[in-house]
Amino acid sequence: MLGRHIIVELHGVDFKLLDDVEFIERVLVEAAIRAGATIIGKIFHKFKPHGVTGVVAVKESHISIHTWPELGYAALDIFTCRGIDPGVALEYIIEKLKPKAYIPIYMARGEPYTEEGVDESELPKEAIDASAWLTTLYRSQGNRIRNTV
Numbered sequence: 001m002l003g004r005h006i007i008v009e010l011h012g013v014d015f016k017l018l019d020d021v022e023f024i025e026r027v028l029v030e031a032a033i034r035a036g037a038t039i040i041g042k043i044f045h046k047f048k049p050h051g052v053t054g055v056v057a058v059k060e061s062h063i064s065i066h067t068w069p070e071l072g073y074a075a076l077d078i079f080t081c082r083g084i085d086p087g088v089a090l091e092y093i094i095e096k097l098k099p100k101a102y103i104p105i106y107m108a109r110g111e112p113y114t115e116e117g118v119d120e121s122e123l124p125k126e127a128i129d130a131s132a133w134l135t136t137l138y139r140s141q142g143n144r145i146r147n148t149v
Helices: 021-035 086-097 131-140
Strands: 003-011 039-046 052-058 061-068 073-081 101-109
Touching (some): 021 052, 021 086
Antiparallel strands (some): 039 052
């Protein structure tokens, strides 16, 4: 495995938090630092009338967010490699955004590769379409939602 990727659905987040571009930037930057990642760049944008999008680029990949304050919803993406634990960043972001519920989707990236290389016999022989499976999992596994209230 080359990296770990967490895609997170955040629900029930306060409008003011999701609409505050400076707050969102501080949270994502601090999450990267706490995870031990090396920040190499960042860009954030405030939408009118509301909403924020932003990316913290790290040497080990990225942390990004897109918010819909009017819905209390945010889409979060944390992808890391080189031993950086994305769970550390996620815990901090959850602590600061205080969602009523969140759904994390964990993925191993770059299987069967490692930083040392790959055994050619381990490579997939054909493309696999997992999109239907992920949609089915999301709809059928309501018990995977993490309530934080």
